[in-house]
Amino acid sequence: TDARPLAFPVPANVYVETVVSVRHYTDRLFSFRITRPQSLRFRSGEFVMIGLPNAEKPVFRAYSVASPAWDEELEFFSIKVPDGPLTSELQKIQPGDPILMRQKATGTLVVDALTPAKRVFMISTGTGFAPFASLLRDPETYEKFEQVVVTHTCRDRDELVYGQELVASIVEDPLIGEFAAGRVTLYSTTTRETSPHMGRITALMDSGKFYEDLGIEKLDPANDRVMICGSMHMLKDVKERVEALGFREGSVSHPGDFVVERAFVG
Ligand code: A2P
Known part of the structure; x- marks a missing residue:
């Protein structure tokens, strides 16, 4: 394909990639895929x-890579903020358009930051599902954990579709299907529109309904690890709860029982 000339010089240590596909889910959420630079190395779950x-000095925002580390393209799941400095423009991208990406991936939502356990819980709201879309498609997740429970809470049902389709596709995937079969549970909840499961995940944990609905044992640091991604308030509220249960925060240098990362907003 012929690359169009760019109107501004490319900043140092930045890749210029190309949009491959775009899908809009709602007036607030969309996903897109871009070409992957050959030299980019990242761990599933990083941003x-x-x-x-x-612009001469373009606006950059953190985006969790939603595709797994083995994928030849990069996928992202984004909010659209009408007056957001980046997303107001980013939501207009089309296949073939250029995208800038800094040449470094980083982040705390990686399996290496957790010690081994039977189950891993991935707790998300909104676009906080993105790093879990990556981890759910990585065989390493299934090598480390027997069971994966992923929760996704959004305002409305349409906002849950990205996660629901992703989890459904995993079982059919020729590479991941054999690892994931029978081992992934998705718990989708809405807070502002009627759906089969309603409420914030924090309230559903407090009441015990989350565990009852799935017929699973309660969170226990002896058996479980937790990864959390969502808004600042959601992180604080979920973190408080797992810490009260005795979970200790981990990092790659000191693996622990849970890890936290703020989802991109703005
Ligand atoms: P709610 O509708 O009660 O605010 P948003 O789209 O605003 O980022 O929110 C995504 C989802 O996260 C919504 O369903 C929202 O519920 C939920 N949420 C917001 N704050 C918290 C929190 N502190 N703890 C748990 N869930 C939250």
Whole structure:
């Protein structure tokens, strides 16, 4: 394909990649895939900095890579903020458009930051599902944990579709299907529209309904690890709860029982 000339010089240590596909889920959420630079190395669950080549000093924002580390493209799951410095423009991208990406991936939501256990719980709201879309498609997740329970809470049902389709596709995937079969449970909840499961995950944990609905044992640091991704308030509220149960925060240098990362907003 012929790359169009860019109107502004490319900043140092930035890749110029190309949009491959875009899918809009609601007026607030969309996903897109871009070409992957050959030299980019990342661990499933990490984030990169994304921008558009529309200014001398482009705005960059953190985006969790939603595709797994083995994928030849990169996938992202994004909010659209009408007056957001990046997303107001990013939501207009089309296949073939250029995208900027800083040449470094980083982040705390990686399996190496957790010690081994029977189950891993991935707790998300909104676009906080993105790093789990990556981890759910990585065989390493299934090598480390027997069972994966992923929760996704959004305002409305349409916002849950990305996660629901992703989990459904895993079982059919020729590579991941054999690892994931019978081992992944998705618990989708809404807070502002009627759906089969309603309420914030924090309230559903407090009441015990989360465990009853799935017919599973309660969270226990002896058996479980937890990964959390969502808004600042959600992180604080979920973190408080798992810490009260005795979970200790981990990092790659000191693996522990749970890890936390703020989902991109703005
Ligand atoms: P709610 O509708 O009660 O605010 P948003 O789209 O605003 O980022 O929110 C995504 C989802 O996260 C919504 O369903 C929202 O519920 C939920 N949420 C917001 N704050 C918290 C919190 N502190 N703990 C748990 N869930 C939260």
